[in-house]
Amino acid sequence: MPTENRSSNTEMVSVPREDIEAACARFAKAQIFDFSRRMRALLDHPSPQPHPEPIAWLVGTAFWWTKEEAERDAAATGLPIVPIGPLVSNPDGYCLMPKRLTAENGAKALLLGEFKLEVTQECPECRELDEPVEGCEICDGEGEYDQRHIIPWDKIKYIYSEAVKGLALQSNATHKPS
Template sequence: MPTENRSSNTEMVSTPFQREDRYIVIKRSDLDKLHPSYKGNFLLELNCISAQMPSRECLVIESDWPEYKPAWAAIEARVTGKPAPQPHPEPIAWMVGTAFWWTKEEAERDAAATGLPIVGLGPMPTRQDEPAWFMTEGGVSAMHAKAKAMSDQQGLDTSSYCVPLYTHADAGEVERLQGLLEAYMNAEAEKGIELVKLRTERKRMDEALVACSNERDELRKANTELEDQVSSDFKVIDDLRAQQAERGALLREALEFIDDGVGRSDAEWRLIKKLRAALSPDGAASATDEPYQGIPGTSFQRLNALANQGE
């Protein structure tokens, strides 16, 4: 741990200030992160060593604390004899956006509600830039610089607002804001990387969606063609059924013409049985079919002809 190059006196020296590494400091929270076996052995050895060392009281200031740089500046001023830089005076008021607050607590509540940073205001005679606000001598009231300028243009009396107030930020606040800015920039960079990833993923999904849409159109086209084919097949079936009905009617008419119960030849009888089987619902001959019992070689037309001839 570095410290000053003078140990205990306040003697003024002209040598350049140089930080020295004099102390070994271990933070307890860092020890808690060690493996239990390492931590146990280390603490045992440390206790043994501490028992043989003189006891000292030290103030440890970490480098990320706002007191770190002022402390080093004070030590350097004591060692070198140079005056330490004086910190800015404490603000007497605070501004959040364009809102003016007399107490820091009110400003902090406003900043928490609005998400805007707090800017301290105070009298700084050495400042050459334009003040942000003007305050009365007694600090009873304050007026924004823009409002004062407008009032002056309108001829209103603003002479009581004679104490200029400037924006004020100490070194710790600047470092804090710089840290916030760096964190914000890192976050924005990560968001940019994530945005590129999201755009790439969206492009991939868009391409997949186009492919799905094309496949859907192809399926719709194939389905339409299939429906047309099915409709055409059903029309063919209907036509075949109509033709079958016409042929059935023709067969029934022929069967009624020749199947009159009068004697038939064997060939005619076989034809009659085939017609009956074809017209039967199950495609087989009727159960009442039996061998022909009529007069062989005769027919209804022949008997009619014989009757007409007087035979």
């Protein structure tokens, strides 16, 4: 007896390309370079356009991503094959993005890595002095130093979920950027 495909939820959301590009610019300005660079790479390699062929096949309640698997399952169960798709095209300026970052839908892999925020701090050793001390161990006489903060994975997921929540198209309504 075949088993059902247990892949995770792959709901998608359309996000205006201009909003993603604006976010990339904000991340770059805030010196979150790694995130900005990865998002830019995603924008530079657009997803393939929808096609008239089915994207999946349903046999009973099991989804199959290849027609061959669906045909084997249909032969074994005696149930009909129901093609799923085609996808509708995205409105201009929008792209398809998963609602959640998961390993199964590939979104997590695209955002893995260390994202850093670089913040310039005033040197605590030289703060009260008229001139910074040459050779200071913290600032080396500059009066300020850069401190890197790693953005934790839970914060990346939170930022992503907030973007999805704010940009997701609602049925029978269109998103109007503020």
